[in-house]
Amino acid sequence: MQTLGIALLGCGRMAHVYGPKINTHPGLRLSVVFNPNLASAERIAEQYGGEASSDLDHALSHPGADVVLVATPANTHLEYVIASAKAGKPTFCEKPLDQSLDRADQCVATLKQHPIPFMLAFNRRFDPDIAALQKTVRDGGLGQLSFLMSTSREPAPPPMSYVKSSGGYFVDATIHDIDLMCWIAGERPSEVFAAGSCLTDPEIGEAGDCDTTMTTLKMPSGCLVHINNSRRCAYGFDQRIEAFGEAGLLQTTNQRDENLVRWGADATEVHAPLKHFFLERYDASFSIALDEFYCAVTEGRDPSCTVQDGRDALAIALACDQSRKTGSAVKMEWS
Incomplete structure (x- = not known):
């Protein structure tokens, strides 16, 4: 090797x-x-x-x-x-x-x-469950795609020093969901609408940012995308994707440190908490992404996550922030 x-x-x-x-x-x-x-x-x-x-x-x-x-x-x-x-x-x-x-x-x-050879580290693409969902959708396993929904909620906001240099919530966090939704759907939105609130830390609002957002992307095919993000989640790092189409539904579910479920006469219980944060939830995907880069370089091919993917996701994230500030939908123009 x-x-x-x-x-x-x-x-x-x-x-x-x-x-x-x-x-x-x-x-x-x-x-x-x-x-x-x-x-x-x-x-x-x-x-x-x-x-x-x-x-x-x-x-x-x-x-x-x-x-x-x-x-x-x-x-x-x-x-x-x-x-x-x-x-x-x-x-x-x-x-x-x-x-x-x-x-x-x-x-x-x-x-x-x-x-x-250049690869942008949108590591969530390399999560095995998300990758399987994307492949099924792109292979036509759901038929015509109607909805894509992404939930991404963090356990707590980062320090204010990070918030102030992060580029804003959409560029820092929602951009992961944006990239995944475009990658799964195989298209970029024609229109975006986003709304944001500050419900967790007043300092974030004073810095001109938000900590609670909802985003809608309208795809040229007619598929509608919904993304909800929060910097506060009392039960851990909430990460779920749902794809709904004419042939059915695909879901990725939250991961836990232990997946034992107890069934009894009175209740069904899952005791283990969710993975705490992205470091734990997406641990495997960092390794898989690095291996994708290694293989691309040693095999002489382009990595699967390109500079154009990064540029497009940023353009959409910035449009979402513009929509949040103006309260109006933003039309996307692609060359």
Whole structure:
């Protein structure tokens, strides 16, 4: 099996997600860890391996760095993807592509000028249950698709420091649901309408954001998509998808640490709580996504989740935020 050395850019939460995944993949190794703060890079390198560096050029030209994994804050993705592309390194980048559509378009243009294998990490596509639902829908298993519904509710809001730099709830969180709904349906919306409230933390509202949203996407086929998101969920990380069509219904259900169900004369009980957050719920999908990137690079093919997918999801997310602010539906125009 071919081995690919990784230059990991970024030392935050996602570095701790990908570090162990890299180390357990038989074809990947961590070669160099970059952060402008060398001490941060040293801590990650000490935990997961590789050389620590605060020099981006050095990290990208490191003799052991065959590919690049961008796990830096969202508003820095563009500069690092452009640098990686110009260095000719296949790149795996955390979502979103950027928080600005103009900058996302700049990224698309750069990757056309400097073509490399590029994959955007919409990891939920790689959850086995969601992938099975998508394949069944796209293979025609439901016939004509009528509705797609996505529920995604987080146990608690993130710190305000994160909220203020996140790009807004639609760009930070709903974008996952948007990407999944378009991927499952195989089309992009012609119109979007979204509404938002602040019911969890007044500070989020004061920052101009929301923590409770409902989104409707109207697809050219006539299929209607409903997405509901909340940053407050008392019972854990609520993640469900429903696809309804002329031939029936498909659902993905919540996952628990233990799936034991007790049946008795008085009640049916499931005692185990839901998986707490995305780190636990989508643990397997991070590994599968990394393997998809590895296989694409070593087999000489394009990864399945592209820069255009990232650009389109961002455009829809920004349109949703516009709709939320104006109270009007937004028509989508696609070239």
